[in-house]
Amino acid sequence: MKSTLGQAIQRALQLDFFNDLFGSEKSHPEAGTSPSLPSVTPPKLTATSDNELPSVATNQRKIQLQDQLLEYSLLRSKRRTIGFLINHNGLRVTAPRWVSIADIELAIREKQRWILSKLNERHERQARREKTVMRWEDGARFSYLGKPLTLRLLNANAASARHDEVRQELLLTLSQSATQALSAEALESQIKDKVKTWLQQQAKQIFATRMPVYAEKLGVRYQSMSLSSATTRWGSCTSQGKIRLNWRLIHFAPELIDYVIAHELAHLHEMNHSERFWCHVQSVFPDFELARQHLRQHATADFPVL
Numbered sequence: 001m002k003s004t005l006g007q008a009i010q011r012a013l014q015l016d017f018f019n020d021l022f023g024s025e026k027s028h029p030e031a032g033t034s035p036s037l038p039s040v041t042p043p044k045l046t047a048t049s050d051n052e053l054p055s056v057a058t059n060q061r062k063i064q065l066q067d068q069l070l071e072y073s074l075l076r077s078k079r080r081t082i083g084f085l086i087n088h089n090g091l092r093v094t095a096p097r098w099v100s101i102a103d104i105e106l107a108i109r110e111k112q113r114w115i116l117s118k119l120n121e122r123h124e125r126q127a128r129r130e131k132t133v134m135r136w137e138d139g140a141r142f143s144y145l146g147k148p149l150t151l152r153l154l155n156a157n158a159a160s161a162r163h164d165e166v167r168q169e170l171l172l173t174l175s176q177s178a179t180q181a182l183s184a185e186a187l188e189s190q191i192k193d194k195v196k197t198w199l200q201q202q203a204k205q206i207f208a209t210r211m212p213v214y215a216e217k218l219g220v221r222y223q224s225m226s227l228s229s230a231t232t233r234w235g236s237c238t239s240q241g242k243i244r245l246n247w248r249l250i251h252f253a254p255e256l257i258d259y260v261i262a263h264e265l266a267h268l269h270e271m272n273h274s275e276r277f278w279c280h281v282q283s284v285f286p287d288f289e290l291a292r293q294h295l296r297q298h299a300t301a302d303f304p305v306l
Contacts, residue, residue, distance in 0.1 A: 063105050065112045070119075074104065082107050086118040087232060088126075136191040144170075144199070145206075146253025151195065161198040170198065200227060203250040206257065211243070214261050217284040220268040234295065235260045237267040252298070259291035 062071050072091040082104065083094040095104050108115065134140065138153040150169045155176040162171045172194055179187055204227055211225050223241035229248075230236075236244045243264050249257050262285040270277035281288050 061101075063108055065109065065116065068116075070115075072108070074101075084108075084111070084115065085232075086115070086122055088122075091115060091119065134192075136188045136195065142195075143251040144202075145250065146256070151191075153191070159194065161194060163202075170195065172198075199250050200247045203227060203245075203247040206250065206254075207245050207261065210254075210258055210261050211265070214258065214265050214284055218262070218265050218269065218280060220265055222265060222268065235264040237264040237271075239268075239271055241268060252295075255287075256291050256294060259285050259288055259295075262288070 059074055060071060061074050062069055064070070070091065072093055073089065075092060075094040076097050077094055078097070079094060080096055082096070082099065085092040085094070091108075093104060093108065134142070136151070138151065140151040141148050142151070143149070147168060149163075150167075152169045152171050154171060154173045156173045157175060157177075158173070159175050160173045162173075163169075164171055172191065174191070174194075179190065182190065207225060207227075211222065215222055221241060222237075222243050225243045225245065227247040228236070228244040230244075230246055234246050234249060243261075245260060245264070249260055263281055266277055266280040266284075269280045278288075285291070
């Protein structure tokens, strides 16, 4: 039977459940999530608040869950909630300094089905990624604005990149004199870098065009927009109005990009994921549930690693 103190701690704690966005679009501890959030559903993008508190060093621990011994890293911080993050290193738990190990592990056991399920999803995505290694060569195909784009390599005196919208091809011109001495591996790396640069340029231009549209619809003002290369979130917003959008969104259809933009700008009304927040999102993006589900189903494991 639980002790009186243990029961009190359990009642006092609110559990925040986090997963990387590319798996199920959950928020994570760095998001500065409010301790007053009523529940962990629905899945969310990240909102970064300005009252985030520094954390202290992590340590590795083990816990027996069902028939397996699970390793997890424990991060102590000044936060007032217990947070769970599933990332490439496995499970990370962030907890207040005053919560005992016994109560932390009690919380883990209470949510072990969720934890083991998310770890399994993560392993499956990694396995898919390892099976579909992208070869950056003439004829390579990747997603651009929700449609397949074919890479075509050309030789000329100077390097350039041009999008043929009719043929849905990216015409990448390479300087023959500069590439002749390269090994096959170095040439492929150069091609990948040039495609990535082009995609990031397109992302910045498209995001900058769509941001004012949704800012006006929501009646908010943002301070700046910049690209992110994060591996665990599609976007973030600070209370000062600084928006960061993952450039890999350029792989998705325009309506999904719009959803993420609307989501982040809505945080300028509510720096949380409360019911009021989702009402703001829905007011400018009625189909946000479908968009959110699509992002969950098509994680970055399904896209080329750039």
